[in-house]
Amino acid sequence: MAEAEAPPYPQPRTCPYQPPAGYREIAESGPVLKVTLFDGRESWMITGYKESREILTHPNLSSLRTHPNFPIVAPRFRSQIARSLALIAMDPPVHDTYRRYLNPHFSLKQVRRMRPEIEKIVSGFVDRIIAQGPPADLVPLLAVPLPSLIICRHLGVPYEDHEFFQDASGKVMLGTEEESATAAQNLVDYIDALVTEQIKSPTDGLLGRLVTERVLTGDIGHEELVSIALVLLIAAHETTSSSLALGVITLLEHPDQLAKLLEDRGRLPGAVEELLRFIATTDLVATRVAKGDIEIAGHLIREGEAVLVSGTLANRDAKFHERPDEFDVLRSDTHHVTFGFGIHQCLGQNLARLELEIAFRELFTRLPGLRLATDVADLPILGAGTVQRVLSLPVEW
Amino acid sequence: MRLHADRESCISGGRCMATLPEVFDQDDEGIVVLLTPTPAPEHQAKARKAAYLCPARAIDITESPTPD
Numbered sequence: 001m002a003e004a005e006a007p008p009y010p011q012p013r014t015c016p017y018q019p020p021a022g023y024r025e026i027a028e029s030g031p032v033l034k035v036t037l038f039d040g041r042e043s044w045m046i047t048g049y050k051e052s053r054e055i056l057t058h059p060n061l062s063s064l065r066t067h068p069n070f071p072i073v074a075p076r077f078r079s080q081i082a083r084s085l086a087l088i089a090m091d092p093p094v095h096d097t098y099r100r101y102l103n104p105h106f107s108l109k110q111v112r113r114m115r116p117e118i119e120k121i122v123s124g125f126v127d128r129i130i131a132q133g134p135p136a137d138l139v140p141l142l143a144v145p146l147p148s149l150i151i152c153r154h155l156g157v158p159y160e161d162h163e164f165f166q167d168a169s170g171k172v173m174l175g176t177e178e179e180s181a182t183a184a185q186n187l188v189d190y191i192d193a194l195v196t197e198q199i200k201s202p203t204d205g206l207l208g209r210l211v212t213e214r215v216l217t218g219d220i221g222h223e224e225l226v227s228i229a230l231v232l233l234i235a236a237h238e239t240t241s242s243s244l245a246l247g248v249i250t251l252l253e254h255p256d257q258l259a260k261l262l263e264d265r266g267r268l269p270g271a272v273e274e275l276l277r278f279i280a281t282t283d284l285v286a287t288r289v290a291k292g293d294i295e296i297a298g299h300l301i302r303e304g305e306a307v308l309v310s311g312t313l314a315n316r317d318a319k320f321h322e323r324p325d326e327f328d329v330l331r332s333d334t335h336h337v338t339f340g341f342g343i344h345q346c347l348g349q350n351l352a353r354l355e356l357e358i359a360f361r362e363l364f365t366r367l368p369g370l371r372l373a374t375d376v377a378d379l380p381i382l383g384a385g386t387v388q389r390v391l392s393l394p395v396e397w
Numbered sequence: 398m399r400l401h402a403d404r405e406s407c408i409s410g411g412r413c414m415a416t417l418p419e420v421f422d423q424d425d426e427g428i429v430v431l432l433t434p435t436p437a438p439e440h441q442a443k444a445r446k447a448a449y450l451c452p453a454r455a456i457d458i459t460e461s462p463t464p465d
Contacts, residue, residue, distance in 0.1 A: 107427030108411025
């Protein structure tokens with residue numbers, strides 16, 4: 001039987017928090033199908049919820065981006081730095097060893113200790129928004145600087161450098177191929193100098209702790225710590241920032257749901273989970289290559305073939321979610337693969353949840369009557385196949 | 398119901414502790430600590446949910462045979 005032509009992937013969103021219309025066709029050909037990438041190569045794509053969980057825990061799925069068949073979804077991911085990222089581009093056993101170095105610093109318990117500090121930081125940002133008065137653009141006033149400031153504090157990066165970090169990590173994720181490579185190299189050079197300082201005299205942040213716990217003990221070297229720090233900075237910035245902005249838009253565009261949430265603030269953690277499911281900020285939750293044959297849902301993925309996992313579609317799999325396309329802050333089936341599944345599941349997930357929860361609480365409590373100052377269709381959006389983003393978010397209250 | 402949590406495969410996602418803190422905790426390394434292997438009847442549904450959400454599939458559940 002001739003196979004249907006592989007549809008193009010990724011496709012740009014037209015609504016910032018909804019999948020593009022073309023993904024319907026992809027979902028209908030799922031849960032496992034082939035898609036065509038921008039460079040003309042084909043890749044397997046997983047769109048089913050159950051199948052996503054299954055393949056992301058399969059021992060033959062590899063994250064090694066140096067593999068010649070590793071799928072590249074946008075030109076900027078061709079760079080050498082993108083191909084050698086710590087943790088993200090690693091397989092066991094090295095991945096697991098690195099992950100264990102970092103787990104204590106991002107565990108749920110550890111993150112909960114950061115709540116008062118994050119509350120204070122968010123409150124300061126909202127003070128400035130109120131002082132400035134409407135209309136205010138929540139992207140530069142909150143969504144971008146909040147995760148940036150928090151990860152810089154957590155790592156122990158000097159505050160005066162956080163604008164450089166914010167700008168450079170934005171370019172790594174969202175710039176053109178050349179901008180992305182240059183920005184990544186600038187970040188590496190900067191972190192390199194920072195690590196040299198920390199090895200001389202470790203301070204109290206995560207970088208200093210890793211120097212004491214892992215570099216001075218001989219577990220890892222200078223280069224490895226630079227690589228880890230780079231990933232932590234990049235991963236922390238864009239995803240949380242975009243989820244915050246898209247979350248605000250989604251809540252404002254669903255006033256009935258926002259009202260239910262404001263009736264009882266105890267519903268906030270559940271609402272954050274539903275937002276994570278519904279907006280699927282990263283669109284794609286995994287890019288991988290098979291290092292051995294994988295049988296899944298009646299298909300045979302052969303060794304050396306490329307694999308993508310669509311978080312957007314898995315999160316809306318009607319077999320596992322009632323009314324999957326409906327945003328419902330009270331739903332109990334909020335389970336999602338937005339943070340991934342398996343050994344690579346997001347290290348910073350609990351930090352991201354906490355930042356979002358505190359930001360939504362503070363915004364909607366202190367700015368009652370918050371509303372978009374422009375039509376949602378007019379918001380400038382960016383990103384296809386990776387972090388979905390609005391470039392500005394003007395609001396009034 | 399009897400629970401087993403594999404501390405070797407745990408990746409510190411904290412989904413278990415967030416779902417059922419009466420049964421699941423984390424140590425200083427962020428690794429799962431089982432507070433009791435036999436959850437109270439009212440905690441069993443959430444124990445199943447915790448096992449389902451665990452990204453590392455580190456939680457095993459042995460259901461008691463139904464008495465009939």
